[in-house]
Amino acid sequence: MASLIACPHCGPRPKEEFTVRGDAGITRPAPDAGEDAWHAYVYLRDNPRGRHKEHWHHTSGCRRWLVVERDTMTHTIHAVSDASAEGATA
């Protein structure tokens, strides 16, 4: 894992300030979306070897949720943006 994450609000900060939540590709289904949709949301995850988009929380900084695009093989961080800018609602 890279040592620094460039928060769009706070600049490059040590990764220890952040908390990872995981796969940013999942979005909360509608309450009546059915069991399959809810099962996928709660239990199934993209888990690529390579580039992956994840939710990270800048817990010890601005406390914003971010979407971090990271390579799970090299640990390089390719892009960081505010989760609301991505339209993510999870």
Add this chain to the structure above:
Amino acid sequence: MRYSAFSVFLNALRGNKGWAPAWRSPVPKNHYDVVIIGGGGHGLATAYYLAKEFGVTNVAVLEKGYIGSGNVGRNTTIIRSNYLLLGNNPFYELSMKLWEGLEQDFNFNAMVSQRGVLNLYHSDAQRDAYTRRGNAMRLHGVDADLLDRHAVRQMLPFLDFDNARFPIQGALMQKRGGTVRHDAVAWGYARGADMRGVDIIQNCEVTGIRRENGRVTGVETSQGFIGCGKLALAAAGNSTVVADMVDLKLPIESHVLQAFVSEGLKPFIDNVVTFGAGHFYVSQSDKGGLVFGGDIDGYNSYAQRGNLATVEHVAEAGVAMIPALSRVRVLRSWGGVMDMSMDGSPIIDRTHIDNLYLNAGWCYGGFKATPASGFCYAHLIARNEPHETGRAFRLDRFARGRMIDEKGVGSQPNLH
């Protein structure tokens, strides 16, 4: 060749020139009845039991690196069957029983050492939780002893009993728990499988899975196409990568776990000891090095290396438990990629494809499971029917609300 004290003696007299390689390096055949992806502990054990117990010998194990290069050669070697929940408890106990007879069974010295595993408790609440777990174990015929502070002090006087935040009140001990030399497990199973006709093919990475009419027909590999009647996944940390080849989305994230070995010390820690107020576990190898580890790093990774922050965290937990550790030098550290599942328990099951089988989700506790996993998986593959003891590890348990969440933390893999 059968290994024995006599064969060691005889070979010593002959200048040790009589030893043959423990397994062949065959050229892959065009077709096998069963192809296993992954030459880790689980893949090799599966091949061994397929051949030995179920008479299925036209089998290949495909390993992208060398035997033992994955988690089977990277773990901290702890074995135990001190589980609370129903699906887990009988399964890990079956594994423990298989460990107890393993060396005779596969004629290889795996240095199975039942030195006892102690889980320390630090509060009344934790003692109650451990009492409950110990009782569950005993009800299933597994040995468990609740030790008070005095009894633990007799065994491990150097622990920080009066730690201001986490005083040690006692421990739950499983005497039959202990350690096993991990790479000898890979070698022993590899040799035993090879001897019975299984082809172990190293440096052979599976890059694709070929399907026709809804069935798997074989795998594309770095050594060409290999056909198969049945395909069995046992890729541990890379399970998702392999399952993606057949559009099977898994309830799994891959995470990195680090481990450490210190310089060699005189005999110091006789057992396996775990810290109850943080995540830290330690034992001492026969060479004298302390072997220890703690939490996973917490982010998805396939890199087999972790971060310094976790190293610091592990060291702090260790020193909180054994203050003397602050003067010990660490020689080596490394990482392994773990298939962390959504409830912290494994999957041994059929899949949406008839002749495709899945073995995954071993988290950081899959080494101790190796014999039972191999046995149950071999049963499933040979008979197309789950072994009684591994029945609970179904892939659809998440959809059916039958999670086996030993820690009770929910569907967040990095918390298990």
